[in-house]
Amino acid sequence: MSLSPDLLARIRAASDEHGGPRAAMLEALKLIQHEHGWVSDAHLAEAAATLGVHRAEMEALASFYSLIFRHPVGKTVILLCDGASCWLNGAEEVREELKRRLGIGFGETTRDGRYTLLNVACLGGCDRAPAAVVGRDRRLVGPLSPAGVAALLEDGL
Amino acid sequence: MTDLPLTGRARPDRRPHTLAEWRAEGGYEAVERARNMAPTEIIDMVEAAHLNGRGGAGFPAGRKWRFMPERGTSPGEGPSYLIVNGDEMEPGAFKDRFLLEALPHQVIEGAIITARATHADEAIVLIRDEYRPGIAAVERAIHEARDAGLLGDLAIRVHPSAGRYIVGEETALITALEGHRAVPRKRPPFPAQSGLWGRPTTVNNVETISLVPHILSLGPQRFRALSRTEEGGTKLYGVSGRVQRPGLFEAPMGTTARELIERAGGVSGDGRLRAFQPGGGASGFFGPDRLDLPLDFGHVAKAGSMFGTGMLIVLDGTACPVGFLARHMRFYARESCGWCTPCREGLPLVAKILDRFAAGQGRRADLELLQMTAAEAAPRGRSFCDLMGGAMAPLASGLSMFAAEFEARLAEGERA
C-alpha cells in the first residue's frame, strides 16, 4: 500500500514550511504515522524518495525518536510514565496490573490489536502520579491505581 | 493578581483564554508597550528585573539577549531565530505543561516581546509530542494573534517534537530542528553567533518567556520586588513525590521547601521528610536541615545542589532511596543520546549496579565503582553535554546521604 497522493503533497509542502527536505523528515514521519498509525519500511522509503533524502537518513531519524513507531501499534497506545515521582507513588503496581490484564509487557501489543503498552519519561503529570498518557489525543490520566486499571481499560480509551 | 503575575489569570480547569478574553484581562498591553521601545530598552528592563532563565541553568535572560546581533550586522544572510523550549521532560517537572495549556497567549506575548529584543525574525515554539493539549492551545493562540495583526512581521510556529529528553538541551534542540538526530553541539560558537541553520538564535524556556510581559507591565522594580532574594520575580514551583497534595505553586523567588511542602499538604507516607531534590531529577539531594533555605539559583548552588527546574521531589521515611536512584539512573541511561562514551557506557552500568543494590544483591566493589564514577563524571567537561553531569549529581549526593541504606543493601547481598 503506497502513500496517498494527498499525503505525498503534504510531505512536499512540509519541505517548504520547515526549511528544506532534511528538516521536513520528522514532519513526514509524523504525517505517515498520523494516517497509518505507524511507519512501515515501504512508507519510509517512499517518503524519503519524495523528499529526495537517502532512506538511511530517514531511518536514522525515525529510530532516534521514541514516539515514531517502526512497528504496528494497537488502536490505543498507553504511555505509562516510568519517572521517579510516579515510581514513588506506586507506578510499579500499576504497571504489573496493566501487564497482567493485557497479557503483554512494555513494547508489546495485545493480540486483538487493541492496546500497545509503552514506558516513557516523566509526562509532566507528576501532580497526578502515577500518570499515563493514552490514545491518539494523548490524554493525561492519573492518579492511577491497580484497582483503577480495569475502569481505565473499560473506558474504551 | 499582581503577586501571582504568571498564574493569576489561569482557570482551575486549565481552559485557555480566547484572544478576546485574554485582552479583557489586560493581555497584549505589554506587547503594545514593547512596540514603542527600542530592543536595548527592553533588554535594559529585563536586566534590571534580574530575570534568570527558568530552563535549568538560571542564566540571566537579558545578558543572553545582548549577544544577539542587530539586524544586518551578522555575516551572511538569513533570519535570526527565537526558540521557545517546551520539551519539558526532566523527572519531576510539570510546570511548562501548565503554562502552555492554560496560558498560551502569555507565551505568545512573551515570544513577541523577546523576538523584538533579540532582533529575531522567526520564533519556533518546540513542544514535546505528549503535550497535545498544549500544542493545540498554542497553535490556536498563534492563529488568533496573527488574525488580529498582533504578530507584526514576526513569523511564529509550533514544532511538535517526538520524544527523547535530550531534545531539550539547547544545542541538541537546534540540531533536531535541522532534521538530524538530536545530538548536542560544541559551544562556542554559542547559539547567538551560530544557531539554527548557522544563524543567530536565542533559546529560552517556556516559563522564562511567560514572565517577560510582566516585566514590561509591572516595571523592573516591582517585578524584582516580587522576589525575596536578589533573583527577580515569582517562580512556578512544583512539589511531587511523597506529599499529600502534589501541585504547582507560584510563589516569590526564594520561598523555602518548608513552605512549599506545607502547601502540598505535608509529607505523605510515614509523614517524615527523609530528603528532597530541590530542582528536579538532576539536582543533588537536600536533607531536612535545608528546609528553610531560600530556594533560588544562587542559594541552592551555594548549598551544594542545583535549583534547575525548581521542581521539588520529596522522599519520606519509607521511600527506598536506593530504588529511587536506580529509577533515575535508568531514565538518564535510556535518554542518553549516545554521542560520548562516559555517558553512553557509564550510565547503563551505573543503572545496572543500582538495580542490583535495590534487589539486595549489592557488592562492595560495585559500591566503590559507583563512588568512583560519580566523582569522575560529575564535573563539567567530563562528558560532551550536561546530561551525564546532571545524572551524577543525585548519585554523588545520594551515595553519601544514603550511605547507611547502601550498607544495609550490601549486607543483604553479602548474606545471600
Ligand SMILES: Cc1cc2nc3c(=O)[nH]c(=O)nc-3n(C[C@H](O)[C@H](O)[C@H](O)COP(=O)(O)O)c2cc1C
Ligand atoms: C539534558 C538536558 C535537557 C534539557 N531540557 C530542557 C527542557 O526540556 N526545557 C528547557 O527549557 N531547558 C532544557 N534544558 C536547558 C537548555 O539547554 C537551556 O539552558 C534552556 O532552554 C535555556 O532557557 P533559559 O535561559 O530560559 O533557562 C536542558 C538541558 C540539558 C543539559
Ligand code: SF4
Ligand atoms: S553527555 Fe550523554 S546526552 Fe550529552 S552528548 Fe554525551 S552521550 Fe549525549
Ligand code: FES
Ligand atoms: S514522574 Fe510521572 S509524570 Fe512526572
